[in-house]
Amino acid sequence: MQGPENAQPDSCSAVPPSGVSPAEGGRGLDSLSDAELIASHLASGENASAWVQELFRRHYAKVVLWCLRMAGEREEARDLAQSVFAKAHRHLASFRGESSISTWLYTITRSECMNYLRGRGPRPSAMDDGLLEEVPGDPAASPDEALERAQSVRLARALLERELTETEKLVFTLHYGDDVPLDSITRLLGLANRSGAKAFIVSARRKLARAIARWTATQERLNS
Amino acid sequence: MDTKPREDSLLRQLLSPGPACASAQMLGALRNGTLEKEEALVLERHLAECSRCQTELKLLSDFENAAPRKGEEASLSWITSQLERRFSDDLAAAGEKAHGGAVRRWAGEFLLRPLQMGGLAAAAAMVLAGVVIAFRETRPPELGSPAPAPVVFRSGELSVFFPAGDLREPPGELRWQPSASASLYSIRVMEVDRTELWSAETRQTAIALPAQVRARIVPRKPILWEVVARDSAGRALASSGTHQFQVRNQP
Numbered sequence: 001m002q003g004p005e006n007a008q009p010d011s012c013s014a015v016p017p018s019g020v021s022p023a024e025g026g027r028g029l030d031s032l033s034d035a036e037l038i039a040s041h042l043a044s045g046e047n048a049s050a051w052v053q054e055l056f057r058r059h060y061a062k063v064v065l066w067c068l069r070m071a072g073e074r075e076e077a078r079d080l081a082q083s084v085f086a087k088a089h090r091h092l093a094s095f096r097g098e099s100s101i102s103t104w105l106y107t108i109t110r111s112e113c114m115n116y117l118r119g120r121g122p123r124p125s126a127m128d129d130g131l132l133e134e135v136p137g138d139p140a141a142s143p144d145e146a147l148e149r150a151q152s153v154r155l156a157r158a159l160l161e162r163e164l165t166e167t168e169k170l171v172f173t174l175h176y177g178d179d180v181p182l183d184s185i186t187r188l189l190g191l192a193n194r195s196g197a198k199a200f201i202v203s204a205r206r207k208l209a210r211a212i213a214r215w216t217a218t219q220e221r222l223n224s
Numbered sequence: 225m226d227t228k229p230r231e232d233s234l235l236r237q238l239l240s241p242g243p244a245c246a247s248a249q250m251l252g253a254l255r256n257g258t259l260e261k262e263e264a265l266v267l268e269r270h271l272a273e274c275s276r277c278q279t280e281l282k283l284l285s286d287f288e289n290a291a292p293r294k295g296e297e298a299s300l301s302w303i304t305s306q307l308e309r310r311f312s313d314d315l316a317a318a319g320e321k322a323h324g325g326a327v328r329r330w331a332g333e334f335l336l337r338p339l340q341m342g343g344l345a346a347a348a349a350m351v352l353a354g355v356v357i358a359f360r361e362t363r364p365p366e367l368g369s370p371a372p373a374p375v376v377f378r379s380g381e382l383s384v385f386f387p388a389g390d391l392r393e394p395p396g397e398l399r400w401q402p403s404a405s406a407s408l409y410s411i412r413v414m415e416v417d418r419t420e421l422w423s424a425e426t427r428q429t430a431i432a433l434p435a436q437v438r439a440r441i442v443p444r445k446p447i448l449w450e451v452v453a454r455d456s457a458g459r460a461l462a463s464s465g466t467h468q469f470q471v472r473n474q475p
Contacts, residue, residue: 053311060304062290067303074299078306085307094459103252106287110248115466118448119417156238161273169275170282176232177239177276188283190293 029054034101042093052092056085059102063109069187070113070180080116084109114178159215163207167191171200233389236468241276243383243401251281255288382453382464390472394441399430403453403462413437414448416468421447446470 032040034055041051063084068077088108095104164172170189174180175197180188186196193199246254246267253259254267271277292300382403387395398411411431413422422437441447446468453461 053308056311057308060307061292061300062287064300064303064307065290065292065296066287068296068299074303077299078303081303081307082310085311099249099252100256102288103248103284106252106284107248109287110283111465115418118466118468153234153238156234157275158273160238160275164275166278166282170279173239173275173279176235177279179236188286 034058035097038092038095038097038101052089055101056088059105062102063105066109066188067113070117070184072183072187076116080112084112087112114180117178117180117184155215156212159208159211163211164204168200168204168207171197172204175201236389239276240388241383242274244270245274245277246270246280248280248284251277251284255281255285382451382462384449384451384464384467387449387469388467389469391469392472394438394471395433395469396438397430397432398449398451400451400464402429405455406453406461407456408454408458410452410454412450414450414466416446416448418448441471443471 029037029050032051032054037051037055041049041055044051060081064077064081067080067084068074071077071080084105088105091108095101160169160172167189171182171185171191174185174188175182182197182201185191189197191197191200195202250259250263250267254264259267271281383401385399385401387398398413400409403409408425408427409429409431410425411423412420413433414420421440422434424431447470448466448468450466451464453463455461
């Protein structure tokens with residue numbers, strides 16, 4: 001691999017690039033903070049720059065590991081990670097520093113990964129037995145019915161919060177809330193048990209079914 | 225009766241972010257201890273009873289503390305090297321396109337390729353020397369003329385009301401929450417592979433679906449839709465993210 005010592009640029013200048021203060025003229029890129037890298041990149045007016053590449057390099061591992069765990073296959077994970085950084089690059093000018101770069105990249109990574117999973121098609125059903133048959137509310141065909149259903153949702157949310165363990169809630173939320181396949185959840189959360197995320201789904205559904213049955217029985221007693 | 229679609233729909237609504245749910249930005253600030261005390265207390269109270277936000281906080285923490293597990297090191301290394309190579313190629317291509325010069329190619333070729341610290345310092349020095357040529361024609365930022373206020377794009381922070389989940393018939397309209405500072409909303413309706421069925425813009429927070437679009441929404445076919453709030457210059461302010469609905473089988 002050709003090293004930098006063999007590079008022969010046309011000419012050199014002692015003037016540091018825009019965005020790097022004279023005091024920093026001699027600093028390597030790795031000594032600049034994330035904020036300084038962004039400022040230097042944006043001040044340069046260039047679309048692509050060494051600063052933004054250094055910025056992203058610092059966060060490759062976070063994004064790549066997430067994509068790898070979601071996709072489960074390295075070529076797909078690579079393409080996914082590239083789309084994350086491409087999107088981050090396009091929106092870099094809109095980053096206002098209200099969160100850390102890491103948090104910002106997390107939102108992009110999460111969004112891209114969820115879109116990728118949706119694009120792979122509907123997730124296979126984990127279970128066929130009806131879990132929430134007793135929870136009132138029909139599929140909404142109008143906004144008014146949607147509001148009524150919101151009350152049922154609040155009830156179900158309270159039961160979920162009360163009955164499930166932390167891991168069960170995580171798995172349940174990702175699988176049913178975000179349509180993340182169970183194998184992706186197993187990798188994402190690093191679940192080491194034999195059945196992975198499926199075991200937690202089974203356990204969570206069992207607990208919720210019992211809680212809903214108890215609630216229904218209580219309602220019937222109150223109404224009788 | 226097939227209760228599965230109804231149950232899926234209810235679960236999705238149950239586990240989707242509610243109006244009180246925190247953004248990743250707020251969760252990150254809570255985690256870093258940079259949230260105002262009052263705000264932190266409110267958020268912590270909400271977290272105690274919201275599995276959605278608990279999940280988001282856990283995912284954010286895991287993301288920021290990411291370390292390769294057993295068996296991931298090789299893939300991480302391979303993917304990272306691929307990304308660096310592609311980025312360097314893009315950098316070189318962008319430089320050539322912008323300036324039509326060979327100098328940018330040199331800057332691209334040697335950017336951060338050596339990962340050792342000694343090579344890194346040398347590479348950084350070459351980069352600084354190389355990119356200077358491209359900056360000769362670039363004026364420094366002017367003082368006294370403030371840059372236009374940057375627009376913060378917040379994905380997933382625009383809430384939608386309807387439709388979502390299972391429906392008895394194709395929806396007659398789409399409705400969403402108003403977004404502060406928005407002048408316009410862009411709406412897209414897509415098939416599950418993101419092929420666009422229809423798009424439109426409106427200044428309202430609801431829009432009717434044309435009959436010809438409704439006709440294409442057949443039972444059990446998942447449909448995606450999203451809405452983006454834009455300012456008067458057309459820049460995106462917030463997005464709903466992608467939401468899904470479908471018409472269930474006719475009984």
